[in-house]
Amino acid sequence: MIRVNILVEGQTEETFVRDVLIPAYSSAGIFFTAILAETSPGHKGGIVNYGKTKRQLVRLCQRDQSAYVTTMIDYYGLPTDFPGINDSAISNEVNIQTRMELLESALELDVNQNNFIANYLLHEFEALLFCQPDKFETWLDNAPVSDLERVRAEFPTPEHINNSPQTSPSKRIMAMAPHYKKVLHGPMIAGDIGLENIRQQCPHFNHWLERIEALAVNN
Structure with missing residues (x-):
């Protein structure tokens, strides 16, 4: 059995984990728990800055070292103090998949916990x-x-x-469908699309799940 705690950016991702990931993986012995990111005491949802995010990640990793910790954080709108964001060698990387791998490696290096697996959503959940x-x-x-x-x-x-305020996936959807409600509709549409369909079309998302699946093989 593998337990994976996912620090999620908001309620949309929390619902996606509950309604899509958990049913898909429980039979394989991989059990996910979504944990909403904290913005301030008593308030959850959203990524405000790296300092707060890192403290939560380290706390989660150290609190239960028999479980793994990963993230569902949007690359779109990512605060500029996250590791690697201001590294010109990374930001100038044209291949977006490679850029994400470099940024995730930088995050893993800075968090520095053996049970941590970094993951950014490209460019955000609505993609x-x-x-x-x-x-x-x-x-x-x-x-x-x-x-x-x-x-x-x-x-x-x-x-x-x-990745811009006008052309990010969610902004495009809202411009065309103003009645779209992220928390309500997003997870339900994703569930109807199906995890395998998403994995086939989204290589970075698929690579993240492959890393998690490898944990079960190696344990």
């Missing part, structure tokens, strides 16, 4: 929903499926949908 835009029809009236499919067709993978 996963572009794997199959027609699933929006189930949950949204007048879902702009053709517009969403047009966006998806512009990029090699959903994870390439870019």
Whole structure:
């Protein structure tokens, strides 16, 4: 049995872990627990700065060293004090998958805990929903499926949908479907798309799950 605590950025990711990851992996002996990031005492959800995030990660790793700790944190909007963000060699890396691996390695090095596995979502959770835009029809009236499919067709993978306040995945969805509610609709649409479909189209997300699956093989 492998236990994995996931520090998640918000309620959307928390629900995704509960409704999609946990059912998919419990039969394989991998048990996930989502833990909402703390912004201040008594308040949870959101990544404010690296100092607070690092303290939570180290505390989680040290509190239960028989479990693993990982993250579901958006690369979009990531605070600039996170390890590697201001490293020109990393920020100038054109291949986005390589850039993420370098940033995650920098985070793992700085957290410095043997049971920690860094993971960023490229570029944010809503990118996963572009794997199959027609699933929006189930949950949204007048879902702009053709517009969403047009966006998806512009990029090699959903994870390439870019990183700016106007063109990030969530901003594109909200511009086309103002009635989209992140916490309510996001996990349900992702669940309908299915984990295997998401993994096939999102190589960075898939690599993260492969790292976790390897834990069960090696233990």
